[in-house]
Amino acid sequence: MEDSNYIRVFTGSFIISQRIVQDLEAAGINAIVKDESESGRLAGFGSSIQGQQDLYVNKDEQQAAAKIIEATASELDA
Template sequence: MKEHIKIYTGTSILANRLAFLLDEEDIPSIVKDDQESGRLAGFGTLGDSSELFIFNSDADKAKEVIKKFKKEISE
């Protein structure tokens, strides 16, 4: 069984941007958005953060994409 690791926590817009960049490199990811899940279930949550997970086995492959993403958002 493959284990997931969290690689990013931030706004849903940025988490989805990073997920898109990873997908372009054929690295599957999962975005966990508690705020949206709570809204759909009929109750709210505090904060505006989403989490992005990838398989542990893809961590090395994703390092360069994550590095470029961090540079992109810091500009």
């Protein structure tokens, strides 16, 4: 994603990523989910790291997204 208005804000498991996406959407922030293992599986290739997803948001929303991600992550750790 070079020369893009999007920046990676989180990398983690499918379950946590989906919860963060849900919280971001509730705040009006659209996240892009990149899952290379799923893309590889659909193309017929394997991946050594299963279930890891990258979340990207618009650079203008990075600070707001970071606060939401931090709050969600601390809630899930409790």
